[in-house]
Amino acid sequence: DIQMTQSPSTLSASVGDRVTITCRASQSISTWLAWYQQKPGKAPKLLIYKASSLESGVPSRFSGSGSGTEFTLTISSLQADDFATYYCQEYNSYSGTFGQGTKVEIK
Amino acid sequence: EVQLLESGGGLVQPGGSLRLSCAASGFTFSSYAMSWVRQAPGKGLEWVSAISGSGGSTYYADSVKGRFTISRDNSKSTLYLQVDSLRAEDTAVYYCTKDCSRSNCDPWGQGTLVIVSS
Numbered sequence: 001d002i003q004m005t006q007s008p009s010t011l012s013a014s015v016g017d018r019v020t021i022t023c024r025a026s027q028s029i030s031t032w033l034a035w036y037q038q039k040p041g042k043a044p045k046l047l048i049y050k051a052s053s054l055e056s057g058v059p060s061r062f063s064g065s066g067s068g069t070e071f072t073l074t075i076s077s078l079q080a081d082d083f084a085t086y087y088c089q090e091y092n093s094y095s096g097t098f099g100q101g102t103k104v105e106i107k
Numbered sequence: 108e109v110q111l112l113e114s115g116g117g118l119v120q121p122g123g124s125l126r127l128s129c130a131a132s133g134f135t136f137s138s139y140a141m142s143w144v145r146q147a148p149g150k151g152l153e154w155v156s157a158i159s160g161s162g163g164s165t166y167y168a169d170s171v172k173g174r175f176t177i178s179r180d181n182s183k184s185t186l187y188l189q190v191d192s193l194r195a196e197d198t199a200v201y202y203c204t205k206d207c208s209r210s211n212c213d214p215w216g217q218g219t220l221v222i223v224s225s
Contacts, residue, residue, distance in 0.1 A: 032209075044152065044202075096154045098144075099151075100151045
């Protein structure tokens with residue numbers, strides 16, 4: 001099975017900061033990677049698919065990059081609405097393994 | 108607009124069973140794989156099971172294989188998850204999501220809570 005490792009687990013940042021979250025796959029997944037945002041008590045929301053494609057309606061301050069085993073999610077200028085937990089997910093296999101999550105907290 | 112509405116969760120004793128349902132609307136249900144993803148309290152997301160559009164292919168996480176059964180009724184645009192031999196560690200919010208099998212998961216339902224406790 002493919003393992004997905006996110007870092008950091010928790011990130012403290014201020015409004016306006018540039019934030020980067022990393023996701024590593026245990027084997028190459030090409031660009032079959034998605035990023036999700038989840039707020040407390042809510043279902044996850046798709047942000048990025050195919051590693052770097054922005055889902056319709058998602059603000060352009062979100063961007064994704066990477067291929068193979070190393071991927072990043074970048075928020076160019078953190079907004080108050082962005083404080084949430086972020087998950088990566090590989091979908092190279094039928095069992096789409098998720099990373100353990102990165103909680104973005106207010107500094 | 109695509110909508111997914113889960114139901115069927117509740118409190119059940121260890122060893123018990125439940126059938127979760129997910130009513131879908133706003134898209135051609137039979138054309139898409141569907142999946143279940145769960146989230147234990149305070150924990151991350153865990154993919155549980157997926158089924159192809161026709162229902163002919165099913166996939167399970169090792170943690171639920173042999174205990175959970177995914178199925179669908181395309182005439183009713185409804186996805187099911189039969190959960191048997193429940194354990195405390197199955198306590199979670201169970202989300203229904205479109206695709207999520209060799210594809211990203213989008214959108215998600217609001218989830219249904221399963222609590223396994225005596």
